[in-house]
Amino acid sequence: MPPRKRKTAAAARAEAAAAEIEKTQAEEAPAPVDAATEPLDTKMDDDASQTQQAAAESSIPSEAGAASNSKPEPSAELEPTDTAAAATSSSSTTSSKPETTSKPTPTTSAADRMARFRALQARAKSSSDQNLAEATKETQRLASDPSALTALNRRRDIAAHKLLKADTEDAGGDFERKRAWDWTVEESERWDKRLKKKGARRDDNAFQDYRAESSKVYKRQVREMAAGSSENMARYEKDKMAAIEKAAASGGLDIVETDDGELIAVDKDGTFYSTADSTGFVENRPDRAAVDRLVADMKKAEEARLRKRRERMAQNGDDGDVTYINEKNKQFNQKLNRFYNKYTAEIRDSFERGTMI
Structure with missing residues (x-):
């Protein structure tokens, strides 16, 4: 069995100092205050403090004499240590208090978040x-x-x-x-009338003379204009009202109301209404839609003319390339084609492809 160590004087003093510190901290620790009894305890503490103050004032001379004969106690030397320990304990209490009171709580549970995710x-x-x-x-x-x-x-x-x-x-x-x-x-009557007109146009399709042909073209153009007549008439009325208001503002036109409430425009100086010598129409500028419609009509007429020309040439056997300069040369070329086309077909095809150059 190893020899037992002896306790030194320094160790004994350290243990005594530690025990004294623990005892002092236990005495200085504040007791928990109940919220219901706080006013009563505060009043009792005030009375006790007044009594202690009176007793202390009466015992000041005796304590001064006793202090001169007694030795200083070691607790005065340990005061900084006690203050630091008290500050540490108070700071630890303060830092740990918010953790227990302000604990974060989730606004929605995991099941609600999963349901929202599934819905999305x-x-x-x-x-x-x-x-x-x-x-x-x-x-x-x-x-x-x-x-x-x-x-x-x-x-x-x-x-x-x-x-x-x-x-x-x-x-x-x-x-x-x-x-x-x-x-x-x-x-039923409208349908019968439509079929009758259709049959008449079919029978009148053949060429008679240039006057009848012009009449047919004119009627067709009138029918095409009737399709967009509402828009054209609305634009015409708008332009007419703008011109009347402009002339009335300039003083060249008077608007007179008759007895029955009808408005009549009176041209005072003869400049509003057009005459045979008027040149105001040259200042008219049609809109872009009207110009595009005119171009489309001209292209359509040109395509119809070329189609008719191809049909006439196909009827005469001239639907191929034009290789003649007059009627006699055309007949001579047709005679050559009848006898030599089967021999010169490959050469002509090579010339068209450019491989015989």
């Missing part, structure tokens, strides 16, 4: 599916030919008409009578 996922998926379906429909619409769809619908209507007519005749009924039940008298 479902919404994104539905939006993606809808966009894909719309894109597919747009692709199919662009891939389909409108003219082919129109022809298909026309053939379907013709087939349905023939089937209905066959079923009605097999049943022993009058097809035209049954068909007329679906139309009013006004609609």
Whole structure:
């Protein structure tokens, strides 16, 4: 068994100092104050402090004499240590207090966040599916030919008409009578009038003379103008009102109201209404839409003229390249083609491709 160590005097003094410090801290620690009894305890403490102050004032001379005969206690030397320990304990209490009182709490639970996430996922998926379906429909619409769809619908209507007519005749009924039940008298008269005009135009399609041809062209242009007549008349009325207001503001035109309430424009100096010597029409500037419409009409007339020319040449056998300069040269070339075309076809094709140069 190893020898037991002896406790030195220094160790004994250190233990005594530590025990004294712990005892002092225990005595100086404040007791917990109840919120309900705080006013009563405060009043009692005030009374006790007044009593202690009176006793201390009466015992000052005796304590001064006793202090001169007694030795200083070591607790005075340990006062800085006690103050530091008290500051440390108070700071630790202060720092630990917010942690216990202001603990963060989540506003939403994990289940709620997961439900919101699932809802957002479902919404994104539905939006993606809808966009894909719309894109597919747009692709199919662009891939389909409108003219082919129109022809298909026309053939379907013709087939349905023939089937209905066959079923009605097999049943022993009058097809035209049954068909007329679906139309009013006004609609039937308009349809008959339209068919009559169409037949007349078909019979009058052949060329008679230049006067009749010009009349047909004029009527066709009038029909085309009637399609956009409402827009043209609205623009005309707007321009006319602007011109009248401008002339009235300048003093060259008076607006007079008759007895029945009709407004009449009176030209005082004869400058508003056009005459044979007027040149105000040269200042007119048509809008861009009217110019574009005129250009489209001219292109359409040129295409029709070229189409008619090709049809006439095809009827005469001249639908190929023009290789003649007059009628006699044309006949000579046709005679050569009849005898030598089968021998010169390869050479002419090579010249067109540029491989015989």
